[in-house]
Amino acid sequence: MQGLIGPPDYSQEPSRHPSLRINAKEPFNAEPTRENLISSYITPVEFFFKRNHGPIPLVDDISSYNVSIGxxxxxxxxxxxxxxKKLPKHNVTATLQCAGNRRTAMSNKKEVRGVGWDVAALSNAIWGGAKLCDALKLVGIEYNTKMTLSGGKHVEFISVDQCKEEDGGPYKASIPLHQASNPLSDVLLAYEMNGEVLNRDHGYPLRVVVPGVIGARSVKWLDRINIIEEECQGFFMAKDYKMFPPTVNWDNIIWSTRKPQMDFPVQCAICSLEDVNTVKPGQVTIAGYALSGGGRGIERVDISVDGGKTWIEASTYQKDNVQCIPYDISSDKWAWVFFKAVVGITEDTEIIAKAVDSSANVQPEHVETIWNLRGILNTSWHRVRLQIAS
Structure with a gap:
């Protein structure tokens, strides 16, 4: 690609906010604190989680930058x-979530491989750019195309970065062609984030944003777009980010037996508390986020203050702190919701949160039932413990 260079080392990394929790330094992977994560419905760029597989690319000459579609x-x-930028511009509010969000809680049950994320490997932004479907029209691909005349069924995105998992080659991922060509899918070629030019950490000068799908498919630092017959065979599609049952281990794994993960399941987490807390008897605020993939909304968030014996329904809201109405056309269908409940606590207990989405999907009760060797998609009930101060 003209205009971009991928640095061979980490000597020219961008600066980051000092409050981020760093989970890996090289490549840089970090998440905000729980408190900072839910401080704003639209996540400030400095608090947006950082997920990388190599050094951050540098722009050499933006005037010569281009993306090929072939x-x-x-x-x-x-x-x-x-x-x-001459194509119609769209703003899409969408939450990106790493498939490894909440991996640490899974690894506490049994060892897994991957970056150790707490509950904040996700963030919400207003992405600005051109819809991918409009760019595909320039090469003759129309709305909801499932296959080209030449047999193309998938759209592959190739980055300019250098990934250790790809032996120094670029990051790659793909989505089905019918999803890419459908304007209702809101897949963007994004050049803005929260009304400003993308910064280097988040894909400058151009990235893909695939709403409702695990973050691994939203390729940053875009170089090429290819129409291909089968799913991308890059490492992160063929040998990573697949959901295996608990019986599969590194000795018997056969990667080809599972499809690459796309939509993320229903998820929620408490962010107003840590996993273990000492509090005074009285009122405690239970607050956090909930979301589901594929454009499915959140029907409700249930809270238990007695370890799951009884439940109450939390209030849920998005922008402007207005309570959510399920299926409301004014809601941001690709974005998280926040939830809140104020409860009275008089003794040591376990607080639990679980979400239900608009398709009546419910989070699984125990992490053991969804444990997998890569530690992805931990969507089990989120639990925190409260201890009464003596």
Whole structure:
């Protein structure tokens, strides 16, 4: 790619907010504190979680930057950033979530491989850019196309970064062509984040945002878009981010027996408390986030203050702190909701939160039932313990 260079080392990394919890330094992976995560419905860029697989690429000459669209179709194009900005601009509010969110709690049950994330490996932003479907029209691919005349069924995104998992090659991922060409999917070629130009950590000058899907498919630092016959065979599609049952281990794993993970399941977590807390008897605020993939909304969030014996329903809200109404057309369908409940505590107890989405999917009760060797998609009931101060 002209215009971009991938640094061979970590000597020119961007600066980051000092409050971030650093889970890995090289490559840099970090999440905000629980308190900072829910301080704002739209996550400030400095608190947005950072997920990387190599050094952060540097822009050499933005005037010569371009993205190619090619592969199994009748024609190909080279698009400059200005070309992309000439397409209709859309703003999409979407929460990106790492598939490894809450991995630490899973690894506490049994060892897994991967970056040790707490509950904050996700964030919410207003993404600005062109819809991918509009860019695909430039090469003759129309709305809800499932296959090109040349046999293309998937859209592959290739980055410019250098990943240790790809032996120094670029990060790759793909989504089905019918999803990429559907305007209702809101897949973006994003060049703005929260009304400002993307910064380096989050994909400058151009990234893909695939709402409702695990963050691994929202490729940053975009270089090429290819129309391909089968799913991308890069490491992160073929040999990572797949959901295996608890019986599979590193001795008997066969990667080809599972499809790459796309939509994320229903999820919630308490962020107003740590996993173990000492509090005074009285009123305690239980607050956090809930979300589900695929554009499914949150129907409700249930809170238990007695270890799951009884339940109450928390209030839920999105922007402007207005209580959510399920299926309300004014809601941000790709974004999280916040929940809140104020409860009275008089003795040591376990607080539990679980969410139900608009398709009546419910979080699993125990992490053991969804344990997997890569530690992805820990969506089990979130539990925190309260101890009364003596």
């Amino acid at each position: 592969g199994l179709m009748e024609k190909s194009v080279q698009l400059s950033l200005d070309d992309i």
